[in-house]
């Protein structure tokens with residue numbers, strides 16, 4: 411998220427060596443393609459996952475980040491992802507699934523991560539999603555994939571529904 415902030419605003423994020431594991435919630439605000447985005451960064455440690463679902467109902471989209479250098483956790487990442495995808499409070503939410511740390515030579519290739527996660531069984535007619543190799547360290551892949559997410563979010567029925575529910579004006583596409 412710190413990289414994201416620095417890519418989309420003039421603010422420098424916290425340097426990578428000073429980032430500590432997320433406990434609770436980090437909030438990031440950036441403007442991308444004229445949309446004001448609010449990122450809720452939730453910690454991935456198993457003991458912290460029970461709080462994830464408190465944010466589902468109000469989330470327009472989901473970014474799911476996988477550490478590509480840690481194959482021993484792929485199985486766990488896969489089942490956690492499947493559980494989120496199934497959750498009824500996230501119906502219609504576009505998913506951006508990222509294999510992170512692809513700047514490191516020990517990282518498993520994005521293709522292989524996708525295979526581990528069994529992404530091909532994700533039906534694109536049922537779920538709008540994109541899978542991308544990124545590096546939060548050097549920024550590779552982040553700008554493009556977040557811009558994709560904003561584009562699909564703007565067109566999504568879920569965004570429309572959340573806007574109406576919030577009492578705002580439906581977007582121009584309504």
Ligand SMILES: Nc1nc2c(ncn2[C@@H]2O[C@H](COP(=O)(O)OP(=O)(O)OP(=O)(O)O)[C@@H](O)[C@H]2O)c(=O)[nH]1
Pocket residue numbers: 426427429430431432433452453454455475510511512513514544545546547548
């Ligand atoms: N080389 C490299 N290091 C990274 C990258 N992304 C994160 N790191 C480093 O990995 C460590 C863990 O990063 P975090 O951002 O705390 O990881 P996280 O996924 O948010 O972990 P939780 O908050 O526990 O869910 C930090 O020291 C980061 O600097 C990356 O793309 N490349």
Ligand SMILES: [Mg+2]
Pocket residue numbers: 430431432451452453454
């Ligand atoms: Mg974190």
